[in-house]
Amino acid sequence: MAVHAHPDDESSKGAATYAYYTSLGDDVMVVSCTGGERGDILNDELPDLAMARRDLAGLRRREMAAAQAVMGIRHRWLGYVDSGMARDDGTFPVNSFASIPVEISAEPLVRLVRDFKPHVMVTYDENGGYPHPDHIRAHVIGVEAYRAAADPARYPEAGAPWEVSKLYYDRILNxxxxxxxxxxxxxxxxxxxxxxxxxxxxxxxxxxxxDATTRIPAGDFFEARDRALRSHASQVAPDNAFFFWPNDVQRRAWPTEDFQLIDSKVETQMPETDLFAGIEETA
Structure with a gap:
């Protein structure tokens, strides 16, 4: 299970890894905490520009569905509203993701964990990967759900307890x-x-x-990653130099996506080349 702040984050931060694991027959779920409603339109050549201006939230749901199909993953919306950046006084819009108390916003994620029963959870570090309020909150509720899902005293109405074996932070952009x-x-x-x-x-x-401890050999899935990211056309122009580098060059220079093991309930040896290292023997 990978916990992300907005639709498109999953494609820029782990899509090759998710496609790699689905190719192996593993069950991968991406959780989008918000709908990205307060995002900007970042592609001047967007074919659906009229819809983006009229209904960005609706367009981003369509884009997420297209990216999901490329990666072959399961996907769930946590259901919260994009917070945008903090106002000058440090506050956020009422009922936006970053304004909701953690004990409330973590509950649906705990429910998903207990239902899906992942062995591995991936989220951001305490800085959110970059300091957008929703990224930081995704980190907070991701860690909270990782811990709380195993505790029968926490969120008792959210399903039977489930202990996730390993927690990772994304370290792909380094x-x-x-x-x-x-x-x-x-x-x-x-x-x-x-x-x-x-x-x-x-x-x-x-x-x-x-800081990576775990390098996933996902180079054969860089094209799938790029197709997934380009599915989010309102957020990423097709020639965006920040994201799109020649894949043949990347495969020679850095053919992995990278993660940092933060907590593990199973024994494993570093460095790892598999997020599930140590789990198969005990699962």
């Missing part, structure tokens, strides 16, 4: 990966406009520490 792909692209296509764009990205991204 400077080590960016630097490796940049160097490979510079060698292969030195005149590419993307080289300059990636050089700029290296400048503002800095040297983020590489």
């Amino acid at each position: 400077s080590a990966r960016l630097n490796a792909v940049y160097e490979a692209l510079l060698a292969a296509q030195p005149g590419s406009p993307l080289v300059e764009r990636m050089r700029e990205m290296r400048g503002w991204m800095g040297e983020r520490s590489f």
Whole structure:
């Protein structure tokens, strides 16, 4: 189970991994905490521009369904409304995701965990991957549900307790990966406009520490990842240089998606190449 803040986050943060595991016959569920209603339209060439202006929430549901089909996953909406960024006074719109107490907003996720019974949960770190309020809240309720789902005294009306075996944070966007792909692209296509764009990205991204413990060999599914992400056309232009790099170069330089093991109820050895390492023997 992967817990994400908005539709499109699942495609930019783990889609190749989800497609990889579904190809192996594993059951993967993505949970979108909000509908992305307060997002901006980030593609000037969007074919459904009229609908996006009239009904962005409805369009984003259609986009999510298309991305889901590409990845071959299950998908659930948690049902909360996009918070947007905090107002000047630090508050959020009434009944938006970030404004609802955690003990309330975590309950439907606990219910999903107990019903789906995942062995692995993936979410963001305490900074949300980037500090959008909904990303931070997705982290908070993800960790809360991971802990509470196993406790029969917590949310007793949300189903029978279920203990998730492992909790991971997404570490896919990291400077080590960016630097490796940049160097490979510079060698292969030195005149590419993307080289300059990636050089700029290296400048503002800095040297983020590489905290991954687990590298998933998902390179054969980078095209599926890109198709899933392009399904969210209101949010991602088809030539967006932040997301779309030559996949042949990526496969040579960095053919994995990366995660950090935060908690485990089973024994495993580092580094891992499988989110389910240590589970099959005990499941």
